Amino acid sequence: MQTRQTGRTTALAVALLAMVAAMPAAAQSLDPESAFRGRRLAETNCAPCHAVAQIDESDHPDAPPFRHMANRRTLETLPADMLGDLFLRHAVMPQFEPDMRQVNDIVTYMRTIQE
Ligand code: HEC
Numbered sequence: 620m621q622t623r624q625t626g627r628t629t630a631l632a633v634a635l636l637a638m639v640a641a642m643p644a645a646a647q648s649l650d651p652e653s654a655f656r657g658r659r660l661a662e663t664n665c666a667p668c669h670a671v672a673q674i675d676e677s678d679h680p681d682a683p684p685f686r687h688m689a690n691r692r693t694l695e696t697l698p699a700d701m702l703g704d705l706f707l708r709h710a711v712m713p714q715f716e717p718d719m720r721q722v723n724d725i726v727t728y729m730r731t732i733q734e
Contacts, residue, residue: 649727656721657728661685664715665725673732681710686732694730698722 661671668679670686677684683691697705701722706713717725 649730653724653727654731655728657724657726660717660721660725661728664713668711668713679711685729686734688729689733694726694733697726697729701725 658671661669665671665685666678668677668682670677670684673686675684688694688697698719701717702719706715
């Protein structure tokens with residue numbers, strides 16, 4: 620009895636470890652609350668043009684889907700770019716003047732959906 624229980628616990632621990640190991644290294648360190656806030660911000664401010672989820676299409680034909688952003692540019696400097704002139708260089712200006720926390724939240728969310 621004792622042995623069976625221990626065996627089951629061990630099997631569960633192994634399964635959990637395998638799940639964590641399968642996650643991309645970057646995703647493990649992402650703050651889920653920040654990603655959640657970022658998703659809300661993206662849905663409100665960016666989704667009119669960009670695809671902001673995993674299987675949607677961009678409404679604006681030239682706006683890159685957020686899940687492909689890392690293929691197009693580095694995400695490392697994206698928060699700083701958003702606080703800088705990124706939105707001024709935007710094809711169409713979104714009505715959005717984010718603060719530091721908001722740009723970090725958006726990029727944290729973006730990282731969770733990169734393909
Ligand atoms: C009114 C439409 C529109 C809205 C709203 C919009 N975008 Fe864009 N965005 C575009 C288009 C079109 C492009 C591609 C052409 C360009 O780069 O200007 C683009 C490009 C980008 C790029 C790549 C350009 C670069 O320099 O790296 C990023 C990053 C980006 N958008 C982020 C955002 C974020 C974050 C939001 C929401 C806060 C947002 N966009 C809202 C239309 C929009």
